Amino acid sequence: MLRKSSNGVRIKAFAVVLMVTTILLTFSACQWDSSAQTKSDVHGAEDLKSATIGVQLGTTGDIYASDYKKDGAIIVEYNKGADAIQALKKSKVDCVVIDEQPAKNFVKQNADLSILDEAFAVEEYAICFAKSNTELRDKVNSALAQIKDNGTLDSIIDSYISGKDNSTYQYISQSNTVPTNGTLTVATNASFEPYEYMENGKICGIDIDVSQAIADILGMELKVTDMEFDSIITAVSSGKADMGVSGITITDERKKNIEFSTPYTAAKQVIIVRNGTSDNNAFLSVDKFKANFLDEGRWQYLAQGLLTTLQITLLAVIMGIVLGFLIAIGRVSCEKTGKYKVLNWILKTYLTIIRGTPTMIQLLIIYYVIFASSSIDKVLVAVIAFGLNSSAYIAEIVRSGIESISEGQFEAGRSLGFTYAQTMRHFILPQAIKNVLPALGNELIVLLKETSISGYIGIMDLTRGGDYIRSRTYDAFLPLIVVALIYLAIVSILSALLGKLERRLKNDDK
Amino acid sequence: MTNSSDVMIHIENLKKSFGDDNILNGITTDIKKGEVLVILGPSGCGKSTFLRCLNLLEKPNEGHIYLDGVDITDHKTDINIQRQKIMMVFQHFNLFPHKTILENLTIAPIKLKKMSPEKANEKAMALLKRVGLEEKANTYPKQLSGGQKQRVAICRALCMEPEVILFDEPTSALDPEMVGEVLDVMKELAKSGMTMVCVTHEMGFAKEVASRVVFIDEGVIAEDDTPKNVFENPKNQRLQDFLSKIL
Numbered sequence: 001m002l003r004k005s006s007n008g009v010r011i012k013a014f015a016v017v018l019m020v021t022t023i024l025l026t027f028s029a030c031q032w033d034s035s036a037q038t039k040s041d042v043h044g045a046e047d048l049k050s051a052t053i054g055v056q057l058g059t060t061g062d063i064y065a066s067d068y069k070k071d072g073a074i075i076v077e078y079n080k081g082a083d084a085i086q087a088l089k090k091s092k093v094d095c096v097v098i099d100e101q102p103a104k105n106f107v108k109q110n111a112d113l114s115i116l117d118e119a120f121a122v123e124e125y126a127i128c129f130a131k132s133n134t135e136l137r138d139k140v141n142s143a144l145a146q147i148k149d150n151g152t153l154d155s156i157i158d159s160y161i162s163g164k165d166n167s168t169y170q171y172i173s174q175s176n177t178v179p180t181n182g183t184l185t186v187a188t189n190a191s192f193e194p195y196e197y198m199e200n201g202k203i204c205g206i207d208i209d210v211s212q213a214i215a216d217i218l219g220m221e222l223k224v225t226d227m228e229f230d231s232i233i234t235a236v237s238s239g240k241a242d243m244g245v246s247g248i249t250i251t252d253e254r255k256k257n258i259e260f261s262t263p264y265t266a267a268k269q270v271i272i273v274r275n276g277t278s279d280n281n282a283f284l285s286v287d288k289f290k291a292n293f294l295d296e297g298r299w300q301y302l303a304q305g306l307l308t309t310l311q312i313t314l315l316a317v318i319m320g321i322v323l324g325f326l327i328a329i330g331r332v333s334c335e336k337t338g339k340y341k342v343l344n345w346i347l348k349t350y351l352t353i354i355r356g357t358p359t360m361i362q363l364l365i366i367y368y369v370i371f372a373s374s375s376i377d378k379v380l381v382a383v384i385a386f387g388l389n390s391s392a393y394i395a396e397i398v399r400s401g402i403e404s405i406s407e408g409q410f411e412a413g414r415s416l417g418f419t420y421a422q423t424m425r426h427f428i429l430p431q432a433i434k435n436v437l438p439a440l441g442n443e444l445i446v447l448l449k450e451t452s453i454s455g456y457i458g459i460m461d462l463t464r465g466g467d468y469i470r471s472r473t474y475d476a477f478l479p480l481i482v483v484a485l486i487y488l489a490i491v492s493i494l495s496a497l498l499g500k501l502e503r504r505l506k507n508d509d510k
Numbered sequence: 511m512t513n514s515s516d517v518m519i520h521i522e523n524l525k526k527s528f529g530d531d532n533i534l535n536g537i538t539t540d541i542k543k544g545e546v547l548v549i550l551g552p553s554g555c556g557k558s559t560f561l562r563c564l565n566l567l568e569k570p571n572e573g574h575i576y577l578d579g580v581d582i583t584d585h586k587t588d589i590n591i592q593r594q595k596i597m598m599v600f601q602h603f604n605l606f607p608h609k610t611i612l613e614n615l616t617i618a619p620i621k622l623k624k625m626s627p628e629k630a631n632e633k634a635m636a637l638l639k640r641v642g643l644e645e646k647a648n649t650y651p652k653q654l655s656g657g658q659k660q661r662v663a664i665c666r667a668l669c670m671e672p673e674v675i676l677f678d679e680p681t682s683a684l685d686p687e688m689v690g691e692v693l694d695v696m697k698e699l700a701k702s703g704m705t706m707v708c709v710t711h712e713m714g715f716a717k718e719v720a721s722r723v724v725f726i727d728e729g730v731i732a733e734d735d736t737p738k739n740v741f742e743n744p745k746n747q748r749l750q751d752f753l754s755k756i757l
Contacts, residue, residue, distance in 0.1 A: 411567055412604035416618040416670065417594035426617065430608050 014492065022485075039276030040088075042095040044118050048073055048271070054084035054093035058230035060249040061097040061269050064121055079228055080191045081106070082471040088113065088274060090476070099247055100268040101161055105193045107272065109474055114275040124263035125195075127211075128244040128254070130237045137259045140243065143217040144264055147210070156209045157265060160194040171209040179221035185375075186211045186222065187241035189229040191471035195247040198468045200296050201304075207245040210264060225378075227458035233258055238372040292478045298469050305465025306486060312382045312461065313448045319387030320447070321440075324394025327351070329424060331395065332402050347395075354392035360453045362389055367457040382454045390447050397443060401436035402428055434505050441498035445491050452487075462486060516542045518674060518705055519564065524573035526559055533559045535729035536573070541674070546700045547707045548716040548737070551726040552752055557709045560726060561676050564707065565596045578673070594622060597667030601679040603659040605651040611638070611662055612647040615669045623670070630669070637665040641695050657688030661695055668699075675699070677708040713757060717741055725749045 042051050049071035055062040057077040065075050076093050078084040084096045085106045097120060098106075107113050127144075129137045147153045152171070159169040188196045188207060196205040203224050215222040227235060232244040237257055247267065250260050293299040327347055334344035354362070363385040371381055405428050413423030433440075455464035466483035470476060519541040526534040533556040541547055551557040562568040564575060566582060566589050574583050582592045605614050615634035619625040625633075638644040641661040651659055660680055667675050677696065681689045693715050700706060700719045710716065716723055716737055723740040725733040725748075733746045741757075744750045 406602075406604075408600060408602050408604040409606065411598075412600065412606070415565055415567060415593060415596075415598040416666075417590050417622050418618070419590050422621065426621070427606050427608075434608070 018488070022481075038091060038274065040094050040273035042116070042271065042273050044116060045120055045271070048095070048097075051094040052076060052092075054078060054087050054096040056081045056084055056098060056229060058233075059098070060121070060123055060251060061099065063251060063253070064269060065097045079230070080189075080467065080471055082191055082474060085110065085113070085272070085474055086470070086476045088272060089474075091274070094273070096272045097269055098272065099192070099195075100270045101194050101247075102192050103270045103272050106474065112274055112277050113272050116271040116273060118271070120269040120271055122266060122268050123249040125247050125265050125267055126250050126263045127214075127261040128233065128236055128248050129242070129259040129261070130239060131257070131259055133242070134259060136242060137261055139218055140214055140261050143214040144262055146217055147213050148264075152213055153210065153264060156213070157206055159209075160206050171213060173212050173216055179215070179219055181219040182221070183223050184211070184215045184218065184220040184243070185241045186224050187227055187232045187235045187244045188224060188246040189232060190226045191467070192229075192247050193472075196245075198301075198472060201300055206265070207247060211243075211245050225458055226460075228456060231456065231458070234368055238368045240368065240372065288475060288478055291473050292469055292475055293482070296472075298472070301460070301465035301468045302462065302482065302486065303465075305460055305462040306490075308379065308454070308460055309448070309451050309462040310490075312379060312386060312451045312454060312459070313444070315383040316386035316390055316451070317444050317447055319383060320390030320394050320443075323387065323391035325398055325429075327391060327395035328398035328402060331399050333420070351392050351395060354389055355396075359386070359389050359450055360456060363453060363457060378457055378459050381457060382451065382459055386447060386451060389450070390443060393443050393446075394440065397436050397439045398432065401432035401439075404435050405431050437498070437502050437505065441495070441502075444498075445494055448490060448494070449487060518543045518545075518578065520574075520576040520579075521564075522574045522576070524560070524563060524570050524575065526556070526563055526568060526570050533729055534563070534570070537726070537729075537731055538573075539724065539731060539734065541705065541707060543673075543705055544703050544721075545705055546719055546721045548720040548723045549707065549709045549726060550716070550723060550740075550749075550752070552748075555726045556729045557726045558678055561598075561678050561707060561709050564676055565593050565598055567598070594618075594670055595673045596676060597670055597672040597674075598676045598678065599660070599663050599667055599680050601682050603651075603656070603663045603683075605659055605663060605666070607651050610648050610650055611643070611654070614651070614662060615666050618666070618670050634665070634669055637668050638662075640698075641665055655688060656684045657691045660684065660688075660692045664692075664695055664699070674705040674707065677706060677710065679709050679711070681710065681712055711756070713741070725752070727752075 041047065048065065048068045050073065052074040053065045053068065054076050055065050055078070057079055062075070062077055065073065069075060076084075076087065078087065081096075081098050081102050084093070084098065087093045088096045089110065089112065100115075100119075103115050107115055127140055129140075144153070155169050156171050159171070186208075188203065190196045190198050190203045190205075192205070194205050195207045196203060203226055208224060211224070212222050225235075225241060229246060232241070232246050232248070233254065235241045236244045244258075248254070249267075250263065254260070293302075327350070330343060331347050334340045334347070363382065366385045366388075367378070367381045409427050409431065410423060413427045414420070418426065451461060452463040454461040455467065460468075462483055466479040469479040473479070517540045521537055521539050521541070524534055524537040525532075537560060549557045549560065559568055563570050570583055574581050576582070577592055577595065580587060580592065582589060606617075609617065612631065612634055615637065616627065616630035619630045619633070620627055635644055635647060638647055641664070643658060643661055643665075646654060646658065646662075651662070654662065664675075664680075680696070681692050684692065689712070693712060696706070696708070696715065697719050708715075708720075720737045723735060723737050724731055725740065725746065727746070727748045733740060733744065733749050740749070741753065744753055
């Protein structure tokens with residue numbers, strides 16, 4: 001009876017905390033918004049010298065804008081064009097230098113932004129390949145020539161751009177071409193409308209249609225994988241993808257690392273600024289909610305993402321626990337007996353490396369270096385990366401748990417005639433686990449949140465799901481807050497379950 | 511003097527050191543079946559180390575220990591099997607806190623001697639009854655007093671039906687009023703013919719129950735005699751000093 005009421009109080013207290021947090025976040029968010037209406041001081045390329053310029057990391061806009069650094073300009077690099085646009089809206093930057101077509105889309109959806117008339121630079125987009133893969137480059141070049149000649153390329157581009165908004169042309173893969181020459185894996189960054197973007201849960205856009213047309217000619221099956229823009233070149237040169245098609249501009253710097261096809265289209269870099277009008281943005285409105293979560297079924301990005309996040313976390317934690325226990329027992333046994341010095345050294349080195357490097361770097365190394373040439377499932381890569389990472393922390397948690405059990409317990413077990421392994425299993429580990437359960441629970445929670453970097457290798461996890469919505473709706477507030485609340489809810493449920501388990505174990509020996 | 515078949519444990523030139531610290535400097539003695547051997551000695555003389563060498567909780571550096579003629583210091587001997595014949599009762603009880611009293615008693619016979627759980631429970635309950643703790647069978651160690659814990663620890667040892675029980679200062683961690691209840695159990699055990707090796711400071715117990723008293727000083731046996739001779743007519747100077755201090 002007493003227990004029940006105390007539980008009730010806890011739930012109420014939790015609800016209150018949650019509400020207060022949400023309200024505070026809303027207010028502070030509104031604060032930022034009210035400052036977002038000032039007009040930018042940038043009127044032409046000349047003004048960039050003294051401006052704070054937002055760019056997408058690794059794009060040519062980034063390269064061009066960096067030329068102004070020596071004149072005093074500050075360059076802020078974002079992973080996505082949409083993030084740069086959001087920063088511009090919130091006055092975090094004075095202008096954004098970005099490709100013309102995505103810029104047009106951004107401006108169309110944000111009344112408070114305008115494109116400066118003065119074009120900043122003209123450039124050409126091409127498909128990129130690994131240095132060694134000239135064979136595919138030549139094949140693609142001839143395919144490109146073919147679709148240029150027969151007008152397919154122009155039709156595709158026209159269907160997305162150049163004012164023919166009501167164009168009904170749609171590239172349709174010829175159903176009579178059966179892919180017989182294997183798969184063509186294309187790396188792209190689907191937040192670059194109209195070249196590549198997410199719609200109804202699918203990646204589409206000019207580059208995707210062009211890739212499909214090429215794949216059809218080559219008799220290959222097209223497979224599109226989404227990743228961060230600055231990861232595409234790594235993915236292509238490491239063999240993770242056959243080619244990169246993502247509005248990639250030919251530059252001398254890039255030519256050093258990759259091969260380019262002949263250009264398939266030309267584009268301009270433009271400057272986007274705030275025009276001083278208000279885009280009349282209420283923070284929380286039914287419309288906003290509808291746009292972010294209901295239109296095009298966008299909530300599904302979050303639902304799918306959540307499933308992936310939970311899947312990665314669960315499998316990684318299982319792997320982490322199994323490995324962690326083995327490492328911990330290995331370490332304790334080595335230290336206790338003073339034998340197996342080499343094994344102990346290996347384990348110690350493993351722990352030092354895993355705990356001494358950032359999880360994200362480990363994830364990238366495992367994906368791009370260790371599994372570079374195999375077409376392993378990305379979720380599996382994430383499970384391995386997070387599982388290995390977690391194992392190191394769990395190993396140290398479990399080791400401290402084992403060492404917290406008095407030597408007398410060990411001697412009691414051995415003196416009864418139990419072997420070392422039996423003593424561990426029957427007497428030491430059960431007590432150790434009980435002691436470290438809170439720390440293990442904490443590790444699970446940390447791991448769950450850590451998986452939010454899975455997007456770096458192109459996994460559609462919960463965070464990435466929110467990113468997709470942001471890249472389509474240009475609203476930072478709702479998707480981020482909702483993603484945060486989902487993480488918070490999952491963590492709260494996990495904490496409650498762990499608390500229950502702990503109490504149950506504690507009651508055991510009362 | 512005695513028939514060699516009466517010898518249960520034969521200890522030969524046992525030496526043990528921790529680093530440069532020589533604890534045991536060559537101990538040779540026999541422990542006979544049914545004997546109650548009490549080991550005395552000043553603090554740090556090596557009496558606990560000697561006891562812990564007998565079941566190899568400490569590995570001797572030199573010398574041999576033969577249990578029923580089997581050299582347990584030999585690498586080829588399966589020490590886990592041999593240990594089942596030599597139980598130990600610890601100063602700090604070392605009961606398993608995550609197991610009930612009954613489980614503390616039955617886990618070793620069930621897992622190691624493949625005794626059926628029913629039979630093990632029956633045996634354990636009989637032992638608990640013998641020490642007056644049968645109503646505690648399903649409680650956990652933390653609910654017991656020190657004296658009760660030590661009585662349970664003795665039952666745990668008995669449940670394995672050992673040939674010899676080693677007692678490592680079994681009453682030193684107890685409140686004075688609980689010492690009696692543990693000594694009573696040990697006396698009863700001695701009367702029943704159990705072979706016992708006890709490191710203890712309970713001189714009353716030594717006088718009354720021991721069949722032989724060994725005084726260890728600086729890692730060697732300094733005196734080895736009947737309790738009557740040791741307490742009433744000590745020959746060794748260090749033993750005389752020791753007794754004058756504690757009696």
